[in-house]
Amino acid sequence: MKKGSFCLATFIRIVYMRLIGFCILYFSLVAGSHADECPVQLNPERVIVEFGGSVSADCSTSVQHKGMGWEASEGAVPKSQDSLITWRVSNLTEWDIKPLCYINHKEQCTVTLPVTIYKTPDSVSISTVNHTGPMMEGNQYELQCDVLNVAPVQNLTVNWYKGQTLVDQTIFTDTIHTPVSKTSKLLIRPDRADDGAQYWCEAKLELGEEGPQPPPTAPSKHLNVEVYYKPKHSSSTETININDELTLNCTVKANPSPTYSWQSEHLKETIKSSVLLSSTLSSGNYTCIASNSQGRDSKVFILTSTGPSMEKHIQLLSAVYCRSLLLEEPLDSHSSENSVGRRRLYLSTTDHQPFNRAPFVRSTVFLNTFNMLQYFCGLVYLFAVLLFVTLTGSHAAECPLQLNPERVIVEFGSPVSVDCSTSVQHKGMGWEASEGSVPMSKDSLITWNVSELREWDIEPFCYINYEKQCTVTLPVTIYKTPDSVSISTVNHTGPMMEGNQYELQCDVLNVAPVQTLTVNWYKGQTLVDQTIFTDTIHTPVSKTSKLLIRPDRADDGAQYWCEAKLELGEEGPRPPPTVPSKTLNVEVYYKPKHSSSTETININDELTLNCTVKANPSPTYSWQSEHLKETIKSSVLLSSTLSSGNYTCIASNSQGRDSKVFILTSTDRTTFWPIILSVVAVAVAVVLIVSYVIFKRRASWNAVI
Structure with a gap:
């Protein structure tokens, strides 16, 4: 029995110790998973901003602390007891800036804000390397795209286009943050199809989903390629019938324009034209030679004579047929015999002997049938005349070019x-x-x-x-694309006040034709307005478009910009030529405004009375309560250090003030973890009692036996 008692006691002790160990391990893991994290949140977690633009980021915490602030080479924020502080720079020009938010909690910890500063190129230009003038078909040439002062270069892509077709890309892997100039090259081997082609390049900053959308781009001007190539006919021979009255057309495309010469034993003199009329020539071979500075090509025209064409056969047969049916005057059955005898019918164009129809004249059936044939032939002839007039007349007014x-x-x-x-x-x-x-x-x-x-x-x-x-x-x-597109505020400088109306102006300098101009207004990447122009001037003019805005707190830090776009139709360049302005960074002053006017908190919860609110300029805080012995300027208070009652926080800045009342109550402390521990304790007690009862029963059975 002692042995059994020892085993049961050991079992109970092992279960109990393992349960205690599990609880300790769980608490250590939960607490340890957050021990290494700095209890601050950045919003946004990273920023991408144009050089010289404005930027702001919030750093907030939900824990009680001994002070937090921003460290940065621009826009540093001194240590504060607030639970939300804002790093703000109105004109960011520090390329290697690394702002960090710090907090003094159990110990000091920091979180660094990743900042990417970008700059679009000063210029993008395209040129040929070591070559000027026309290009020769089949030779290789090198094009060069120069991108001046762009950053960061690791986000730069240079796209090469022929017309609107992307033909090549160049990416860069340098890790330099400051502006640099880069060159991209493209090898081409033009042919005759490239004569008149337009090559151009485009610098594009791929800054990711958090960057501006669409990505910033800067295109070059077009490089117009002229290609010299020799004449080349589509076929070396062509057979033509002299009677068809067609032209011997030797015309062929070439650059420079070709000259022509004809060779044949049937020609008495040299002909320099590109065409000959076949009906003026004899049967035989006629060789045309087209030549220019790049080479020559010949084509042989073979003229044959095969008698009248099918068209002439039809015309001849129609004439014979109709003439055989036409009478000098109509026949009818009531005509007198003498008058009938004087009528004559000719059956052909060559036989002019009168046709003796006296035996048939007295036949009424014959006369009726004959007259019907007359009228039918007349209708056919009339239809043919009308058709000829219609067809020739429909083209008479057209110029055959x-x-x-x-x-x-x-x-x-x-x-x-x-x-x-x-x-x-x-x-x-x-x-x-x-x-x-x-x-x-x-x-x-x-x-x-x-x-x-x-x-x-x-x-x-x-x-x-x-x-x-x-x-x-x-x-x-x-x-002509504009010389420049700029944006500005009208009769105003500095921050804007929430709720007031302001006027923005977009100046487009020297653009043509103005009737195809559209000025698009954007806030961020959202189109907010458009201006079109109806002037019919063809020469360059300068135009102004205006936009009225009434900013609110949500517009603080917004970027407005405008874009000049030439809508030249389907036959114009694709995409349409556009020139954007720089961005106008809007700073809005607005007063504090809490999301709610009251909040109830239990003292025993050890929560903070958080009065922090967003405003511009940053607000100051003051607390009022009969339970406070001195004025407190912090934005937060710890509830567990206060007595029950009302605490009023007032947040104020130059634009106004707003208050919030915190109501502290005292109730029995009931938390989640005590409940869990109570349940665990009850479970352990039940296990011990059950084990003890089982042990006693077994002991009594052993005693009876």
Whole structure:
């Protein structure tokens, strides 16, 4: 029995000690999980701000402390008993700033605020390396993009575009925080399809989701590429029927424009035109040679004679058929015999012998049928005449010229070229323009080309001497992005007062054409207003757009900016040219305002009476109560050090004041952990009692046995 008693007692002791050990371990883990954490919260947890912009961050705590503050090379906040303090800089220009919030709790601890300061480039430019003038097809060239004074460079991406197509990207891995200049290069091997292509580059700062959206970008001007390439026909031979009255068209695209020469044993003199009319030539081979400074290419036209065409056969048969049915005057069954005898019918164009129809005249059926055929042929002839007049008339008013493209939208000072072509034989065609005129030529394709368009009101037109002279005018839109876009406040400087109205102004300097200009207003990344213009001036003008705002406390630290955008339509550049202003950082002064006017707290909870409230300028605090012996200037009080009653906190600044009443009550202290410990103690007691009862019963059974 002693042995059994020893075993049971040992068991109970082991269970009890393990339970106590578990409780100690649990409490140590819970307490230890927070021991290494500094009891302050930053809002936001990191900031991304433009160089020279304004920035603010809150540091708050929910624990009682002996003082907290901000340490920073700009905007330091001295130690305070408040539970919320704000680091604020209106014009941040310290590149390597590392602000930290500290708190004196059990011991001093700190939390550092990560700050990223960015700066868009002063300029982005594109150029060719060691080359000027036109490029030669098939040769390799190097383009260079220079990005001047940008930060931080590890967030920089340089995008390369041909037209609106992204062709390459360059990223940088340097860890320098201050502005640097960078260069990106692109190798190209242009062909004839690249003649007139526009290359450009763009500097883009990828600052992540917490950065400005869309990411800041700065594009370069366009680099217009001119490519020299030799003529090249789509086919080396072409067979043409002389009777088809078609043209031998040797026209081919090349740069510089090609010259033409024709070779054939049937030609008596050298012909320099790009086209010949087949009906004026004899059957045989005609070789056309197109050449320029880059090379030459030839094409052989084979002229054949195969008799009248199908169209002529149809015309001849129709004429014979209709003439065989036409009478000199109508037939009818009531005509006298003498008059009938005088009528004559000719069956063909060559046989002029009169047709003796006397045997048939007395047949009424024959006469009716014959007259019906007459009328049917007349209707066919009338329909053919009307159809011919309609088809020829519908084209009579059209000028047989085609422009490619049909209209152009070009940046001021950039190159432009447009083809004018025809498919008809003519006596000469050319371009008339104040820049880039092309003299009259026998070619069937001529190009209007200007390397640097600077004539604002230019109206080029292509003319052709066909049946008579006609012209087609080319619509030209010349645009220019603004020299600058700036934002400012009107008749105001310094902080704005909550609830007052202010006027912002956006100045757009030297932009054209103004009727395509839209000024967009943004607060952060949200579009808040737009201004459009209806002036019809083509030359550059300066315009102003204004925005009325009435800021509140939520606008403190907001960034307003404007953007000039040229909406040039689907035929214009994509995306549309835009020029943004710098951001205008708005500081708003507003009075303190608590979320509630009263709050009830139990003294035994050992909570803080937290009167902290956001305001600008930062508020001062004072406490009033019959239980306070002296004036307290802190924003917080510890409830356990106070007596029951009312405590009024007044927060005030230059904009106003607001008060909050804390009601302290005293009740029995009931917390979560005592309840848990009580339950554990009861459970242990139950286990011990049950174990003891079992032990006694076993002991009594052993005694009986």
